[in-house]
Amino acid sequence: MLPLSDSERQAVLDRPVIQAKQPSRTYWARRDYFDPALDFLDYQNNTGSRSKIRRWSSLRLGSQQPLRWKGTALRFWLEQGEQVISRPDPPKHLSPEYQAGEIRFHWRPRWRGQSFPDDALEVGYLGHRTRSETVTQLKQGGVTLTAAPGTALFRSSARDRGWLLAVRHRSTLSCDWVLYFGAEYRDMTIESRTLSxxxxxTALLAAQQIPQSTPWKEKQVVLNLSADWSIRPTWQIAFDLEHFHINRHDYLPRKGFVDYDHNMTLDGYLFWSPNHSWRFFVQGHASQHFVLGDKPFLYNRRNNHTFRHPFGLLSFGVQYQG
Incomplete structure (x- = not known):
């Protein structure tokens, strides 16, 4: 088997990286999964919340498509996810679903005939949205309310959307080690609706300080540090370290509860490449504060206390480079 070239060995996925050569046509898929048996950071026992995540799974499909202009490409992905949540009181079972997507224009700048192959600029758009969740039974203060057949006590949904701007730099230390540095700015709008x-x-929900009815803004600054280490011609280890700093505007805080505006995440990967085109991987994800910054639509003043503790999940997937 021939050794893989630097660009062929590289895992693109949705990582903040720059390929050694021109962007290649790439397709990939990743399955994320969490349940109490895989709760290696003991998130469930640390939250103090009576609501427990019994399962969280998602499927993300993505691609990178080179454009006709040298050094340019489109990177995009779509995601479908679902949680299974249990509670001791009604509603005892919730199964919120969400969809997400992102598209980026990737450009390696050229100026007066000079190219900068180790630098890149990206501009893009991203968003998440949940399916409307219908609740037909609610217990509050010892009183249980049940909706009439065919009706609901209330419905809830959430979404976020925004644009992003990123800068990337690649530093090749040796034929086996590559580092990537980057910074990203995201301007997000978040809406969380609970209607009855x-x-x-409505009065009972107001007493619980449900999410505000008006949209609010998140200005995110994300700093990236990534590395690729080729330990053998067909095996590679990689990691992505990200730091989120968040400023919120038009956000109404909840009395007596702390809001979180910083987060650190770490993703580790083990890749295996049987040939020049295919790459299989397993991935571990750890976050200092649940999914803060990564999924803005899940954060609001009603559940901000669940973002206090670390969270992790496992993933596996495949990438094809044609």
Missing amino acids: HDRLV
Whole structure:
């Protein structure tokens, strides 16, 4: 078997990296999974919340497509995810689903005939949205309310959307080691809606300080440090370290609860390449504060306390470079 070239060995995925050569046509898929048996950071026992995540799974499909202009490409992905949540009181079971997507224009600058192959600029758009969740039973203060057949006590949904701007730099230390540095700015709008046509239910929800009814903004600055280490011609180890700093505007805080505006995440990968085109991988993800910054639509004043503790999940997937 011939050794893989530097660009062929590289895992693109949705990582903040720059290929050694021109962007190649790439397709990839990743499955994320979490359940209590795989809770290696003991998130469930640390939150203090009565709501427990029994399962969280998602499928992300992505691609990189070179454009006709040298050094340019489109990178995009789509994601479908679902949580299974249990509670001791009604509603005892919730299964929120969400969809997400992102598209980026990747450009390696050229100026007066001079190229900069180790630098890149990216501009893009991203967003998440949940399916409307219907609740037909609610227990509050010892009183259990049940909706009439065919109706709901309330419905809830959430979404975020925004644009991003990123700069990247690649530093080749040796034929086996490559480092990547980057910074990214995201301007996000978040909406979380809880609607009921029943005055009593509305009053009970207000007493719980449900998410505000008006949108709010998140200005995110994300710093990236990544590395690729080729330990053998067909095996590679990689990691991505990210730091999130978040400023919120038009956000109404909840009395007596702390909001979080910093997060650190670490992703580690083990890749195996049987040939020049295919790459299989397993991935571990760890986050200092749940999914803070990565999934803005899940954060609001009602559940901000669940973002206090570390969270992790495992993933596996495949990439094809044609």
